[in-house]
Amino acid sequence: MAYGDGQLGLFTDLYELTMAQAYFSQGMYAPATFSLTVRSYPPNRGYLVSAGLDDVLDYLEGLRFGGEAIGYLDSLGIFTADFLDYLGGVRFTGSVRAVPEGRLFFADEPVLEITAPIIEAQLAETYVINQMNLQTSLATKAARCVWAAQGRGIADFASRRTQGSDAAMKMARASYIAGFASTSNVLAASQYGIPPAGTMAHSFISSFPSELDAFRAYARSFPDRTVLLLDTYDTLAGAWNAVAVAKELEAEYPEDKTRRLTAVRLDSGDYAELSRQVRRVLDSEGLDYVKVLVSGGLDEYELEALAGAPIDLFGVGTKAGVSADAPWSDMVYKLACFDGRPVMKLSEGKVSLPGAKQIFRRRSSASGNSEYGGRESGAGAGELSGDIIGLEEEAGPVDAVGLLQEVMIDGARVAPPVAPGELRDRFREEFALLPARFKGLRRPPPFPVSISPRLQRMTAEVREAAVHTNVSGELG
């Protein structure tokens, strides 16, 4: 996000500021811990891919209320002068523990916890959810596409239909982390170090007197990287025009094998049938080196349906870029602890877990079959077998690894940002450890996540105290 200097603080819900005013007036500056969790899986999801942390840390480092922002707040006539003075000097001074980007997490697990003076931690809510919800949703959607593509490369073509320019940038980054090969968005490619990808549009074809003229002009400019779009008028007629251009390149550059038609692209119609027909045309003319790229309306379900088709590459756009079948997740940022006191909410269907937490992840022993085995051999080396949500101060099982890592202390990052390419490697390694049954595209079984006995006890105690204080008096 790049808003005007000192405007970043205003990207928040008004109630964060009115609550801050009330905390300020009450002299409440004690540390609070907020937990960020997804309360339930979006449809057909059985895992989530952590993404967005880097932007959250950028935001926290840059959080400011400049003079113009304070002036605007003053004009509303609802804040006191001493509070606005205080706000003008606010910096984020807290700490952040988080599941690193590119790692898997599951429903109910805290993907991120912020501990800071309550005003600072509260102000961050809007932006933290906004970015983590978006980027996690997109990375998860993209991971599903990569899984369904079964090794065939995918380019992100979503920028024109993502919900805004920020989402376009984040889609490029999140989908690359989850295994896409490239993005069409040049700004994202340059900022995140992602290979850029691009072909041609229908408009290019129709701006020339004929399709063949257009194909030739493009191949002249890019003899070593031409992908011809076949469906402007008729896909099969287009395939024969592509054959003509491929032959012309062969004739013009008989010795230079890099100057060959790279691929053809199908963008409408029945992809399974058309790809077979086009493949046949290409092969019948000895053009087995020309790849077939398909784009237009694709998502993980379409990719799965095209498993058997002779398609080498996919361009995936709109439906992935807006996570069309699950355009939001039930991600919330809930107070878990204030001034050393664990707290929770009891709202119908929205109960939260109290206390600062940790996620303990286990792997099965590499050779064993037992889903929960591995204890005998220390931390397992096999597949992921289950998670336990416990309290931060718990040691956790001896064979488990704590997932939440300290990434910001006293308002400063503990390490520089990790390059998206490295996050991509991290995701690939971890995803390979998730047993295949949890990766299904439709109603996968829930990954085993349990609550530690200590956290269960604390939850029962906090609930009882909250009911006693706030409910039973009036109702009893």
Added chain:
Amino acid sequence: MAYGDGQLGLFTDLYELTMAQAYFSQGMYAPATFSLTVRSYPPNRGYLVSAGLDDVLDYLEGLRFGGEAIGYLDSLGIFTADFLDYLGGVRFTGSVRAVPEGRLFFADEPVLEITAPIIEAQLAETYVINQMNLQTSLATKAARCVWAAQGRGIADFASRRTQGSDAAMKMARASYIAGFASTSNVLAASQYGIPPAGTMAHSFISSFPSELDAFRAYARSFPDRTVLLLDTYDTLAGAWNAVAVAKELEAEYPEDKTRRLTAVRLDSGDYAELSRQVRRVLDSEGLDYVKVLVSGGLDEYELEALAGAPIDLFGVGTKAGVSADAPWSDMVYKLACFDGRPVMKLSEGKVSLPGAKQIFRRRSSASGNSEYGGRESGAGAGELSGDIIGLEEEAGPVDAVGLLQEVMIDGARVAPPVAPGELRDRFREEFALLPARFKGLRRPPPFPVSISPRLQRMTAEVREAAVHTNVSGELG
């Protein structure tokens, strides 16, 4: 959008740049006209609300490739030095005709047309679709919510779950244009002149020893604008705590009637039932002036279902902010004319209309019943009766108004931006003219849109020529 200086040009798909290279190499600088249309309605939509034009014009005025951007493109090794030189000097020099923001448009209608040297017009595609698709989708979704709320006020609470920060800002603006009363996003409120709205979060309640303590602390800070959140522990117990605080305000400020509890908020559970119970509690204590606000999981369908409930205000968030039932529209930017020659694509299911176009809108005569009447009295003064898509150069029916207005000439706006509040008035006036049957939330009938005889003839001719040139030779 606020990217680094000279970076704006890079917010584009790579293929826009490779096509530009090919046009440049071919010496193709002739003017091209692109039409922006929604090819088919998203589910359950029967109208669309134009929004996003202001950002498009900002973008076109600011389109640049700075030194850093050119350096990145050079590093890719696929562009010629003379093309990159040219690109470094590119400015948008064309013209834009558009349906003004806040007005209705319908499927197949060109909501915007850009005419410019083909490279400039082509480069703009990605950002133009990105913004118009998002903002039109959100304004349309919001208009449906306003319609379903039947006069009760709606606040935009979506920022935390919109798809990114850009979408949060645009949701605030688009929903305000469509009739929302306020937004929770403070930055959007300050930038667009929208009333900001906010209450309190569950975390505020749970940071105090008891709910009643929290309510009192908030009312002390904001005696004239307190909205108490009831469901942190138990909604009805919360209602009784709210009664206590309301009575305390009455006792403390007996003469100052502005210092009264403003409202209570329900955020979970069965809203119809709970709102009745809470209303009863309030009324039984003589607190009929305390309003009931409901938030959490609302969209137009929920609002419609709550028509009979004693609810005064709604906070609408996630489902509207991502347009959850229709998170994208089939909006495309298609070449309609190049160098004076009308063109079209014939792709299966994606046929476009050739030529620079105009939309002619008719209204029935105010008193008459005839849907298509009004001709006898000149332009009608009654409800919208039908649109005709024709060619730009057509005069159109005498009783019709041309919707596309010239908003940019030679790269400069013809008028300063219109304030969102004014766009809101414009929308309200026009929406009142749309007959109710087209406003239904489920499968409304299509609004009558026809193609003028001249455009029909031209379409047939262009299609025939395109088939003759590109298809029939190979297939015949």
